[in-house]
Amino acid sequence: MNALQDIPIERIHLGRNPRTKFDKAKLEELSKSISARGQKQPVVVEPYKDGYLLVMGERRLRAVKMLGQSTIQAYVRDRTNHNGRERFIDALIENDQREDMTPMDTARAYQVLRDEYGMSVRQISKLIGKAESTIDNLLLLTKLDPEIQEMIDQGLWKDTRLARGLLQIEDKDTRVELAHRLWDHRASLKACLKAVTETIQAIRSTPRRTRIPKDAVPSQVFAEAEAKPANWDMLKQLGRVPEWELVVHAAEQTCERCSLRSIASRITCEQCGAVTMLRTMVEAAHDTQ
Numbered sequence: 001m002n003a004l005q006d007i008p009i010e011r012i013h014l015g016r017n018p019r020t021k022f023d024k025a026k027l028e029e030l031s032k033s034i035s036a037r038g039q040k041q042p043v044v045v046e047p048y049k050d051g052y053l054l055v056m057g058e059r060r061l062r063a064v065k066m067l068g069q070s071t072i073q074a075y076v077r078d079r080t081n082h083n084g085r086e087r088f089i090d091a092l093i094e095n096d097q098r099e100d101m102t103p104m105d106t107a108r109a110y111q112v113l114r115d116e117y118g119m120s121v122r123q124i125s126k127l128i129g130k131a132e133s134t135i136d137n138l139l140l141l142t143k144l145d146p147e148i149q150e151m152i153d154q155g156l157w158k159d160t161r162l163a164r165g166l167l168q169i170e171d172k173d174t175r176v177e178l179a180h181r182l183w184d185h186r187a188s189l190k191a192c193l194k195a196v197t198e199t200i201q202a203i204r205s206t207p208r209r210t211r212i213p214k215d216a217v218p219s220q221v222f223a224e225a226e227a228k229p230a231n232w233d234m235l236k237q238l239g240r241v242p243e244w245e246l247v248v249h250a251a252e253q254t255c256e257r258c259s260l261r262s263i264a265s266r267i268t269c270e271q272c273g274a275v276t277m278l279r280t281m282v283e284a285a286h287d288t289q
Helices: 026-037 058-066 080-100 102-115 120-126 131-143 147-155 160-166 172-184 189-205 218-222 232-237 242-257 272-286
Strands: 004-008 045-047 051-056 072-075
Touching: 026 058, 045 058, 051 080, 051 189, 058 072, 080 242, 102 120, 102 131, 102 147, 120 131, 131 160, 147 172, 160 172, 160 189, 172 189, 218 232, 218 242, 218 272, 232 242, 242 272
Parallel strands: 045 072
Antiparallel strands: 004 072, 045 051
16 A cells, blocks of 8 residues: 555545445534544545545545545555455445444445355355354345335334344235335334234235225224214214214224234224224114114
8 A cells, every 4th residue: 555645536536335325414523523633544545547446435535525625635555356346345344334334235235245246145244244144134134125225224123123024024015015104103113023023914814805995994994884874963962972073083093003004804903992992883873773
């Protein structure tokens, strides 16, 4: 590796970086630190075309750019071989050690090493310094649907047990819809794992899914209460039952929040409190003449 140099930022080309997400607030903090104390750690580059290819230090490069500087401290090292594999590994190790990447960034990086550079999980383990089981588990994330991967990129569920569970749900629509509902409600990991387990059990115990209209309210359908009983208004005036519209709204909200909404059937809904309550109220109304 050559001596430390100040090189023009405009001549630096970005290399392939395993990290795709950069926290703006942390970049601003780093930029202020460099402005106050100087650049403590140089970036690493290699000769490339008419300039240099960045090997390590994209966060520092971005932070220095924010200061409006025209040059940056860098070590210029000899070009590596293996079609860029060594550069990619160096960048992966640096990012992982300095600031945790998102689970998806890490998983995609391992996928590149395995699929593009032909490395085994054991080889990756030795180079990265992580257990083979850790690498295997993270690689599971790359099998998830793009929609779910995007949720993980946004900070959802770092625990790979959830990915393993979701992948057991064979129907894509059910899998993605369940993930969306859990994400929309910012469900805890414990609640997510429970919902996935219940969904898998419900699917396995249901020989044939009961189809209902997409815009229907399952609790009303399975309580056989799609329509208001004829004498409901009379019972409401007597103070025996609440407004029908309030009952429908409560049923809608209950079903909307249910993690099993996408696979609603008599089996999955039979023990639901909303179904039981609504069925009891409707049956009582019908019995009252």
